[in-house]
Amino acid sequence: MERVVLDVDLAMGAPGSDIDDGFALALALADPGIALELVTTVNGNTDADTATALTLELLHRLGRPDVPVVRGATRPLVRPQARQGSLPEDVPVREPREGVAAEAMVEIVRAHPGEITLVAVGPLTNVALAMRLDPGFAGALKSLVIMGGVFEGQTNNAAMPGEFNIWCDPEAAAVVLDSGIAAKWVGLDVTLQVRVERAQALEMAASDRQFTAFAGEYTAAWIDHIAEIDEPGITSCAMHDPLAVAAVTRPDLLTWRDAHVAVSQADLTRGVMVCDFRCTGSGPDGTPRPARPNASVAVAVDVAGFNNHFLKNLEAIA
Structure with missing residues (x-):
């Protein structure tokens, strides 16, 4: 059984917001190989307060209000930008556990060294803060799985050259890459290939199963939003975050390559991952390449x- 802490910027349940983080939470609860011990929230898809309220609401819908939720960082480490979301009027504001996410992460990992897998599916602000708070944090994790980055391609978006999670807080990503732990990175190279079609979402919305109907309604709305705002004619959306959760118990679903990765913090190339799969020899000018991989990248x-x-796992959820 994998003991997991899930760090999310969850937005499922807010109109016009991404939904894959909600499916990630559901999969972490449904997978019999995962014991979900803590959920932390971070500013990303929406603001941290809204993400916290929506996470608590979704846990109630999933019948697991016992899972502790701790609110996290409200803005990136350095950059002043902070996302602002809106909470639907019918969502009650429940109080999370006391404390802040980074401290809660450090406490659980200190209490169970070598046993906790941290899965981060939002910007890496909380993770970086935990690493700064406790220099031994990274080394005491069993594993770190990250949904973020694009390694063998690019976003083709000048306004957001890096993948969203990394673009939001590239300084935090740099802290993680320099921490000494070789995280498993599940990026757009693979996540864009796993998708839900609008027709599937509408079928889910018509289900008599509570979570299935709820998730189907918001998935169809999200696909419609993407088609209207970003990609006219698109009929599906990617399951970015659930793929990272799946990697905890089913790493065999992905092909991994060790690499040395750095992240750009410059404005023009903000969040772009510079990925070297060779890690040996030298560059064209004779500069030695980094000899030690600091990442395992899903390709x-x-x-x-x-x-x-x-x-199969979601079928177990009512």
Whole structure:
């Protein structure tokens, strides 16, 4: 059984907001190989307060209000930008556990060294703060799985050259990459390949199962939002965050390559990952390449295998 802390910028349940983080939370609860021990929230898809309220609401919908939730960072480490969201009027504001996310992460890892897998599916602000708070934090983790980055391609978006989570807080990503732990990075190279079609979402919305109907309604709305705002004609959305959760118990669904990765913190290339898979020899000018990989990067995915794993586990949720 994998003991997991899940760090989220959850927005499922807010109109016009991304939904894959909600599915990630559901999968972490449904997978019999995962014991979800703590959920922390961070500013990203929405603001930290809204993410916290929506996380607590979703845990109630999923019948697991016992899972502790701790509010995290409200803005990136350095950059002043902070996302602002809106909480639907019908969502009650429940109080999370006392404390702040970084401290809660440090406490649980100190109490169980070598046993906790941290899965981060939002900006890495909380994770970086935990690493700064306790220099031994990274080394005491069993594993760190991150949904973030694009390694063999690019976003083709000048306004957001890096993948969203990394673009939001590249300084935090740099702290993680320099921490000494070789995290498993699940980026757009693979997550864009695992998708839910609008027709599937509408079928889910018509279900008599509470969570399925709820998730289907908001998934269809999210696909419509993408089609209207970003990608006209698109009929599906990616399951970025659930793929990272799946990697905890089913790393075999992904093909991994060790690499030395750095992140750009410059404005023009903010969040771009510079990925060196060779880690040996020298560059064209004779400069030695880094000899030590600091990341394990997912470069291919078994789409059918993930879909089977995802759907099989979600069937256990009412």
